[in-house]
Amino acid sequence: MRRILLWFLTTVSTLVLLFGYRTSTSSTLPDDEAAGGSATPSTTARATTPSPTTTAGSSSGSTALPAAGTFTGSTADTRWGPVQTRITVANGRITAVDVVQYPDGNAKDREINADAIPQLVDETIQAQTAQIDMVSGATVTSTGYLESLQSALDQAHRA
Template sequence: MRRSLLTTASTSALVVLLLSLKPHQPPEPAALAPAPSPTGARHPGARPADGTYTGAAVPTRYGTVQVAATVKAGRLTAVKVLSAPSDNGRDREIAAYALPRLTQEALSVHGAAIDAVSGASYTSAGYVRSLQSALDRASA
């Protein structure tokens, strides 16, 4: 009887202790953080100038991503991938899968406010940052 009472009290104390702990949230990787907008850019509602603008070369964990954006009549009309991770077969496979989807989505929304492709988080983040920098140059 005494042993079961001690076991029950110990178990209850352990459960209360575990429930009082809060889970640790790891910080978001720096590679996925949004790029800061350049100083001197026009106000956010400014219409981008027509032309083709090269985005920043964005280093990612698996390689550099860089795109060029073509703007006509103030809208994104084309995106050309200038560089993408390609050090090995897996990098090339992910790029071949993700980059057309990212481009298609960017053209459908006429901007860089797009979702990442599952399985290509770093490449997607680099693509979005490079595209946004190209669009920022068009609006500067």
């Protein structure tokens, strides 16, 4: 009888501890300095020259842009904040991508996007299209980036 009672109390205690544990589901973190946060990265990622290994076409044949200029994509509202891109087109090619807005409300967002945004920009300039891979670990930012990038490309095609 004692063993059963001890087993029962242990099981109940374990379940109470397990279900009482609070995981972080909030997008806000404690004060950045207290959490060991670092300086805020620049809100603009810029790649100014296309990669020399970029190929000049794709199977769809729609990679060449008919216009030159700067085109700002629509703001994509994501779960963690807005994402907006601006592309610069010259000679029918994307020569630069600026990320005008991206989620940077806390240290985790800044850390993730400091790695993800340059990858997205580099892939865009190499691919010359919005059909690029998303960055693992930055799915929300990648989705917003691709939505805004496609909007900017659509504007360039209409110009």
